[in-house]
Amino acid sequence: GDNKWTMTIMARDADDGSLKFGYQKTPHDEWDYAGVNVIMLSDQKIDGKDMKLLTHPDRNGIIYTLDRTNGDLVRADFLDDTVNVWTHVDMETGIPVRDPEYGTRMDHKGTDICPSAMGYHDQAHDSYDPERELF
Secondary structure (H helix, E strand, O other): OOOOOOOEEEEEOOOOOOEEEEEEOOOOOOOOOOOOOOOEEEEEEEOOEEEEEEEEEOOOOEEEEEEOOOOOEEEEEEOOOOOOOEEEEOOOOOOEEEOHHHOOEOOEOOOOOOOOOOOOOOOOOOOOEOOOOEO
8 A cells, every 4th residue: 555654744833743744755655765854844926826835855756845835746857857757747636647667566577667765855955045046
């Protein structure tokens, strides 16, 4: 199954500890990407609307940007064009769509998988410059 709550960005209410949202980046993480990378907070204008965002470059090769007030997916971009385990991210469901050619299963030998099991973006730190609006 999806192994719900693995590979998930979770937010809790700081006052009472209740779950505000959970966004699963890689359901059934067959590559063991883990996704423990940095999360950068920013306030940006998207399509003319001021938004409180979180941005997470993940080991699965996708940079996720969520509305940090409710967990809605705002953007999902590949780190570059070598990422091939996904064809795209379904923006309605937020789920990355697998390319079966690069999956791991007993009846198939996948080769040239990117990102590899080591992941694309590991635990190096990133930052956001609000003056230049650049990561």
